[in-house]
Amino acid sequence: METTCESLDAFIEQLPVGLLVVDSAGAVSMHNRVALSLLGIDVEDLLVSPLMSLVKDSGFAVFVSRQSAEPSTRQQATFLVNGKSITCRGSAAAIAGERSVVLTLDDTTQIHRLDAIKQEFIGAIVHKIRAPLSTLKTALSVLYENRPDNLSADAAEVIDISRHEVERLNKLLNSLRDLFAIETGLAAKELEFEEFAVGKSIERALHALEKAGRSPRQRVRISGALDAMIRADFQRMTGAIEILLDNALLFSEGPVEITVQRLSACVILSVRDSGIGIGPEAQCLLFSKFFREDNAVTRGNDGNGLGLFLAKSWLEMMDGSVSCESNPGKGTTFVISIPGALAP
Numbered sequence: 001m002e003t004t005c006e007s008l009d010a011f012i013e014q015l016p017v018g019l020l021v022v023d024s025a026g027a028v029s030m031h032n033r034v035a036l037s038l039l040g041i042d043v044e045d046l047l048v049s050p051l052m053s054l055v056k057d058s059g060f061a062v063f064v065s066r067q068s069a070e071p072s073t074r075q076q077a078t079f080l081v082n083g084k085s086i087t088c089r090g091s092a093a094a095i096a097g098e099r100s101v102v103l104t105l106d107d108t109t110q111i112h113r114l115d116a117i118k119q120e121f122i123g124a125i126v127h128k129i130r131a132p133l134s135t136l137k138t139a140l141s142v143l144y145e146n147r148p149d150n151l152s153a154d155a156a157e158v159i160d161i162s163r164h165e166v167e168r169l170n171k172l173l174n175s176l177r178d179l180f181a182i183e184t185g186l187a188a189k190e191l192e193f194e195e196f197a198v199g200k201s202i203e204r205a206l207h208a209l210e211k212a213g214r215s216p217r218q219r220v221r222i223s224g225a226l227d228a229m230i231r232a233d234f235q236r237m238t239g240a241i242e243i244l245l246d247n248a249l250l251f252s253e254g255p256v257e258i259t260v261q262r263l264s265a266c267v268i269l270s271v272r273d274s275g276i277g278i279g280p281e282a283q284c285l286l287f288s289k290f291f292r293e294d295n296a297v298t299r300g301n302d303g304n305g306l307g308l309f310l311a312k313s314w315l316e317m318m319d320g321s322v323s324c325e326s327n328p329g330k331g332t333t334f335v336i337s338i339p340g341a342l343a344p
Contacts, residue, residue, distance in 0.1 A: 018105030022064055023098055026050050038105050040082045057081055060088070067092060067101050078108065085109045115183075122180045129173060137166045175306040179289070182313045191233040191317060195341040198260055198267055199226030201234065205242035214249050216256070224260035228267045229341035232318045237338065240311040240322070241269070244334045247307065248273035252331065262340065266320075269336040278326040286324055287312040 009030075012019055018035030020028055028051050036043065041054050052061040057079040067075050067090035076089045087108040090101055140163045147156060181187035202222060209216045230237070248256040252275030261268040278286065285291045290305040315322050319339050326332035 018103075020051070020103040020105070021093075021095060022051060022101045022103065023095075024100070026052055026064075029095070029100065035103075035105050038081070038084070038086055038107055055079070055081060063088065063090065064101055064103070078112075083109075085112045119180060119184055122176050123184075126173060126177045126180055130177075133166065133170055133173060137163075137170060140166055172304050175304055175310065178310050179306060182310070182317075187313070188317045191236065193231055193233060193318075195229055195231050196234055197227050198230050198237075198269060198338075199228075201232075201238045201241055202226065202258060202260075202269075204234075204238045205245055208238070208242050209245060209249070212246075214246065216245060216249055219249065219254070220245065220256045220258060222258045222260075224258075225262040225267070226260055228260055228262040230267050230338050231341045232320070232338055233314075236314040236318065240314050240336065241271075243307040243311040244271045244322075244336070248275070248332070248334075251275040265340060266337050267340050269338070270333055271336075272331065272333040274331040277328040277330050278324065278332055279328050283324055283326060287322075 012030060012032045015032055015034065018038045019030070019032050020035045021030035023029050028046050031046070036046075039055055041051075045054055052064070055061070059077065060079050060081075063075065063077045063079075075091075076087065078085055078087045080086075085108045087106045089104045093100055093102050140159060144159050144163055147159065178187070181190065199222075206216050206220065245256065245258070248271050252273035254274040257270075257272045259270045259272070261270075282291075287308050289309045291309075292305040312322050315336060315338065321337045323335050324332065325335065
């Protein structure tokens, strides 16, 4: 038995992350040097003081207590300790017949620093490029609409291509702006909740796609409880529906079906196409930032891989969700769940 304990201690000591086991009384029953180093604690300190009083972050004790009280869940939080960002993951476990909390700790200071730099970079791009890009877009539109009759075909083509490229850059810039707002928390603060019929958002999304040249009216079939009232941010709800419809129209040559179902506490909106479908290996990455499945359609399209990430983020900020059901060659269905409006 002693050899087994020694082997366990040796294993814990070799872990690349910090590890602490805290018993029900708040005492540390197991630890490694990485954990103590991250928290800035000496072994002698643990002998005379409880762990909670040694960690200079008031949220740490709350985190450990919550994990102990909710043993069925795994939780994660980040704490600032001695100028370092420490990410702590906790899970409850029964050790030697006693309820304990197992904590793993990582130094994520550099990750958070790089994340802050990335956000500053995106913010700078959005603010510095928006004005000149808007001016260029306006100038090209005026030039195209007022082009002389004797303008050569090559020159007209150059103007048209330039307009398309500027529009593509503008779309990317808008996506980066939305990404910046989501990752900095600004998007959640800017939400304006109101009650409206879900059909109103669908109609606005179809209109936006028509302006973009998608001609959805010819292919989209709508059915169900379009008058179902929801509580959401109208602009973000419409944006999420537009993204899902745009994808369905892009990846399918056949009809796209939108169905709405009213449930007791929520409204379910489904967008179904009969296109090429999505493989299981891609579905787990579908809502990730900048992910684009490699196929003939995406290779010929100038998307930026942010649409589904933005749609999912907006819906979750409104206490909704989106999921995907798909099989290669058999089409794809995206399902939105959004809270219904409270009954008067």
